[in-house]
Structures are given as structure tokens and as C-alpha cells.
Amino acid sequence: MDFELDELHRTIRDTARDFTNREVAPYATKWDKEERFPAEIIPKLGELGFLGIRIPEEYGGSGLDTLAYATIVEEIARWDGSLALTVASHNGLGSSHILSFGNEAQKQKYLPRLATGEILGAWALTEPGSGSDAAGMSTRAVRKGDKWIVNGTKMFITQGSVGGVCVVLAVTSPEKKQKGITAFAIEMGTPGFRASKHLEKLGMRSSDTVELSLEDVELTDDHIVGELDRGFIDTLKILDRGRISIGALALGLGEGALAEGVKYAKDRKAFGKPIADFQAIQWMIADSRTELDAARVLLYRAAELADRGVRFSTEAAMAKLYASEAATRACNRSLQIHGGYGYTREFPVERHLRDAKLCEIGEGTSEVQRVVISRALLSA
């Protein structure tokens, strides 16, 4: 196993870092304060190929691997968790479902537009009454002649109001439980399909999170992504890779906060010397450095397994669990190093801490990751 990025991935990292420093870092705090989705940055992300990272070149994408995807998300997250969430969910959920399970017509129709950012992808699994127990959803698609009529509500959907196409999971065969759920690609603007509420959040404030409502939405078999009744089985595979990107997002937030903490510790003086001279501060920095490095190794392992085409569910869950909790600790320590200033919005660490907390919840809570990891051991 290689613990260093190779030349290609170093180039990708440097490109993403340079872009983030120029185009994101100066505005991230402003976007967060305004709680505004920064639509103006989307075409620039598209030009760099960051919106079609794993989409093959034949569909206009960058044709890169999971490690490249994780690297880009990490670099953006160093400065802006919200934008990193946009990139992670667009690439890893909506686009990925169409790429992995869509038919050729759906790929031709959507992937080139998703890759450039002409449209953003959304993915709607969670509902007001079901999150961790995702298969307990109540959104129903009922067959009527040659149509499907879909009714239900989806909750916490990223890009739910700014996206162009959304992969929606709905129950098609209730008696078959999780083997009776189907994925449908629904374009925004389809009659009966709308964002019914914008959600105000602790963090990730400039990413778009909405409740989606489906009222008698008429679809045909052409909207089905993958096979009828196999949507939930496919969803579990989408979530595996998605968890690597949430781990990468967490890692980036932790790295960003740690860098700020180190800088501040060298600048700030107390009792006649830089606070970096105090052992209490040094230990916080050492703990964050060590834990973030451990998170990186877990992430690179999961990404490498994913790219080798072998099972990586447990490894992705471990990487996501550890990286997200390590990131929250690292952000919290960096805020502590900043003292009272850390508690103000003058410094980015409070935003990083608020953003990092989402990584312990989205795409499966920490508790759910522990269920996935322990189940693999206990059922062996």
C-alpha cells in the first residue's frame, strides 16, 4: 500500500488547492453568513472537471478514480464544507446512481450535463419519518396503466432546490420490503415535484438542503434507474462510495482547522510568549495531527479497495466513522486554541466545527457506521 499520492493525484490535489485558495477561501465565510448557495462558482467547478470526477470521458467527464474524488472533496473542504458537500453529493449520489445503474439513454441524457454543471444532481432517500431506517420509507409509486404515480415527502435533500435532476427512491412493491424499492430519475420542474421547505441548519449553511414534496407525480418506465424493485440494493452500493467522500470532507475540515490552530498558536502571545510554547497547546496540535493522519490512512485504504473493484463497505464505514469524529475533535481543539476569538465569526474555525458535525450524521450516522462495522465481524 502506498501512503503517498502518486504524481497524477498530486497534480489533482494541487489544482484543487489552487482553485480553492483563489475562488473559495475569500468568500466561504460570506456565503455561510448569507446562507446562500453560491451558484456563480458552479460553472468554474464544471470547467475544472470537478463535477464529473468519475464520469467517463465519453460522457464528458474526467474519468478519474475514487482517490481523485476524495482528494478534490478534501481540498475544497479545507476552506468550505458547504461547497465540498455540494461537490461530494452531486458526484457521489445523484450522478453516481445514474452512472452506476442508469441505462444508456439515461446516461446520454444526463451525464454530459451533470459533468459540466449545466445541471446539478440530487438524490432523495431520506424522509421525515425514515433516515437510518431508510427502507422504512413511505413514498409510494403506484402503477396506473403505463404510468407510475408517485406521492410522498423527502427530507434533508442536498441540491433539492438548485438541482436539475433528482434520483428519488420510492416503494413499488410494499410486500417485498427493501426488495420492493425502485429508483426514479425525476427532473426538477416535473408537475407535482417541488421543494416544499428550505431548511435552516447549524452548519453547511451555503449548501442547499430542502424538503421535497411529490404530489401525484406522473412518471413512465423510462424514469426508472436500474431495475424495478432493486433501487434499495443499488442504494447501499451508492452509499458505500459516498461514505468515502464524507470521510474526505471531514478530513479536509479537520486539516483546515488544524492549519488555522497552528498559525494562531504561533501568533498569539500570553504570559510573554507565544501560546504555542505551552505544552497544553502542543498536545492538542499533536493529537489532531495524529488522528487526522490515521483518518487519511483509513480513507486511502477504502478508496484503493473501491478502485480495485473489491468489497469495501466495512472499510468505507470505518473511514467515514473515524474521519468524521476525528474532524469534530480537531475543529473543537482548534477553536479552543483560538480562545474567545475562536467563538466569534471573525475566524473560520467555528464554521469548520459546525460543518464537521454534519459528517457524523449525513450518509449514515456514526451509530449506523458502527452497526455496519460490527455486523461484518459478528456475522462472519
Ligand SMILES: Cc1cc2nc3c(=O)[nH]c(=O)nc-3n(C[C@H](O)[C@H](O)[C@H](O)COP(=O)(O)OP(=O)(O)OC[C@H]3O[C@@H](n4cnc5c(N)ncnc54)[C@H](O)[C@@H]3O)c2cc1C
Ligand atoms: C445537511 C444534510 C444533508 C443531507 N443530505 C441528504 C441527501 O442529499 N439525500 C438524502 O437522502 N438524505 C440526506 N440527508 C439525510 C441524512 O442522511 C440523515 O439525516 C441520516 O441518515 C440520519 O437519519 P435521521 O436524520 O432520520 O436520523 P434517525 O435515523 O432518526 O436517527 C436518530 C438517532 O438515532 C440513532 N439510531 C437510529 N437507528 C439506530 C440503530 N439501529 N442503532 C443505533 N442508533 C440508531 C441515530 O444514529 C441518531 O443518533 C442529509 C442530512 C443533513 C442534515
